[in-house]
Amino acid sequence: MVGRAGTARGRRAARTAALLVAAAAVALTASCTTGHDRGPRDDGRAPVKPPATSRTEPAKVPGSVLAVKIDNVPQARPQTGLDAADIVYVEQVEGGLSRLMAVYGTRLPEVVGPVRSARESDLELLRQFHEPTLAFSGAQGRLLPLIDRAELRAEPPGTASDAYFRGPDRPSPHNLFLHPDDVLPKAPGAEGLTTGFTFGAPPAGGTEAHSRTVRYPSAEFRFTWSQERGRWLVAMDGTDAVSTDGGPLAPATVVVQHVKIRPSAFHDSLGNNTPYTETVGSGTAEVLRGGKSYDVKWERPEASDGTRFTTKDGKPVDFADGQVWVVFTKA
Known part of the structure; x- marks a missing residue:
């Protein structure tokens, strides 16, 4: 592995120093504007103190989550750090293949990868986060x-070279890995996961479901319920999916979300069109949890909103505690 040098640490130190300066300025301003008793009144009565005011804590702004684009062709497997993600989004890309976007909010693994390129759809999907x-x-x-103008902090190798390294056991381009803590000093916590997802008891009803398969033109995902693990075991292209440590990829909840997938204005180097996955709008979905499948509705009115999942009578659908996979498939 390539060592993590001082550039990333320098960036972190500079940001910390800026925060300390800003905090000092705020403190100084506060000390200069503290209220005091007013002087004697013209009518001779006692000085009047300013009225007591209630102090309201400012709304807490969610921290920044880390989203990583993950390679998902057979040469890129097994992936590293995917099991630590809070959410894994599955999207269709050129040639009918698939790519993943792993979102980290509650913890950062030591290494994530292989890392691959971004797509236009990612910008809309990520608007739900702060x-x-x-x-x-x-x-x-x-x-x-478009990435430069998007409401996000882009950290490709060109701006964070010390955070990335090439693994020796795979051919390029399937060997680029990331040290997450070199681009995000710490995980923001669950409050950063502004997805609209809610967690709790399962809804009423549902149908028994032992497995569910989602197919793209050149990729396949199968989710099989494991009663022993209490999780959905993932298989990709007919092979059980594991992390590099050998552990199975096993989300607690799987969402098969039916969306519009249309051609975009972009093509890859071979001339294949890049599909655009529309995640703003509404439609139907299946929520898999606890060995059951629930037919639900999804709604995301604006890009800045999270996605709400509800039953047919409008009640929120809670997910099981643990990792969530959202698989976008053509409506």
Whole structure:
């Protein structure tokens, strides 16, 4: 592995220093504006103190989550750090293949990867988070200006070279890995996961479901319920999915979300069109939890909103505690 040098630490130190300066300025301003008793009144009565005011704590702003674009062709498997993600989004890309976006809010693994390039759909999907950090290997030249203007902090190798390294056991481009704590000093906690997801007891009803398969033109995902583990075991392209430590990828909840997938204005180097996955709007979905499948509705009115999942009578659908996989499939 390539060592993590001082550039990332320097960035962190600079940000910390800036915060300390800002905090000192706030404290100084507060000390200069503290209320005091007023002087004697013209009518001779006693001085009047300012009225007592209630102190309201400012609303806590969610911290930045880390989103990492993950390679998912067979040469890229098994992946590293995917089991530590709070959410794994599955999207269709060029040639009918798939790519993953792992979102980390509650903890950061030591290493994540292999890291691959971003897509236009990612920018809309990430609007639901407060100033998310996006780690990716690059993007098509015409897409880069859109990424620069997006409401996120982009951290590709070009701006965070010390955070990335090439693994020795795989061919390029399937060997680029990331040290997450070099682009995000700490995980923001659960409050940063502003997805609209809610967690709790399962809804009433549902149908028994032992497995569910989602197919793209050139990729396949199968989720099989394990009563022993209390999780859905993932298989990709007919092979059980594991992390590099050998543990199975096993989310607690799987959402199969039916969305519009349309051509975008972008193509890859071979001329294949890049699909655009529309995650704003409404439609139907299946929520898999506890060995059952629930037919639900999804709604995301604006890009800045999270996605709400409800039953047919409008009641919120809670997910099981643990990792969530959201698989976008064509409606």
